[in-house]
Amino acid sequence: MAKVLIVEDEIKLAALQHDYLVQSGFDTQQIHHGDDVLPWLQQHQADLVLLDLMLPGKDGLTLCREIRQFSNVPIIMVTARVEEIDRLLGLELGADDYICKPFSPREVVARVKTVLRRTPNKESEPGSQGLVLDQAKHRVMLQGQEIELTAIEFNLLTLLAKAPGQIYSRQQLIDNIYQDHRIVSERTIDSHIKKLRRKFNAVSPEQEYVQSVYGVGYKLELPS
Structure with a gap:
């Protein structure tokens, strides 16, 4: 229902x-x-x-x-x-x-x-193949396996998953993730992305989901 x-x-x-x-x-x-x-x-x-x-x-x-x-x-x-x-x-x-x-x-x-x-299943499956984000339960599934993420990692992934393939600069990620306008360095974003990527690679080492774009920022790429 x-x-x-x-x-x-x-x-x-x-x-x-x-x-x-x-x-x-x-x-x-x-x-x-x-x-x-x-x-x-x-x-x-x-x-x-x-x-x-x-x-x-x-x-x-x-x-x-x-x-x-x-x-x-x-x-x-x-x-x-x-x-x-x-x-x-x-x-x-x-x-x-x-x-x-x-x-x-x-x-x-x-x-x-x-x-x-x-918009079927729009809330729990934002168009991504093999990747499911459940906002209500703060839960991420990748290829049928649950990935445990911190709140910041979950918010980062949610933003990237809204527009797979779109490149987000580090400043854009900071502005969207930290709504309280605290001072956050770009290195902090790099650290969160590194941890997020490591958790994805543990489940799917053959696919690089979170990708770096040199000199620009980061994007989420999904299997075709």
Whole structure:
């Protein structure tokens, strides 16, 4: 049973969405304040997020951007501000779809089903062959074997796995991994990458997954 996280500060509207989704065979969780969303997602599994744009605390745009820093869970933005639609679907935010208020609950259910069909297993298997990242359990499987990673190593791998083949500079990795803006040297990133590579090589010595690009940075390469 797919689980939908409903992020909506209008209690009656959230309850209405809940009722229709449950009737259609979904499990749901409701959150009514923007500041509660990230802590919940970092501790629980969701198959899709219905994310309202206007929320108390963190707004929907900020939450969408921050969720994408650690998760590929499908996100449907809900908005009454039509002028924001282009931004909602922009690559810098990564929303999968949007719904404009006012809407019918049946439309919500239809959109949820469409997005889930379009993005099967998006959260646990981000398109990588032989490599599975389970965000909810903070677990990595490679060729059927579990790899134990530190929190920093897991975050590094998650970022690299979002765009296999894309080269990330050391500074880009620092900016994405260390959200508290602490001072971190590029050598620290090199050390984490070295340990991550060693753990991968222990499982699959014939394939170099985490590759260095001289003078540029690092990338994740998957078997063709």
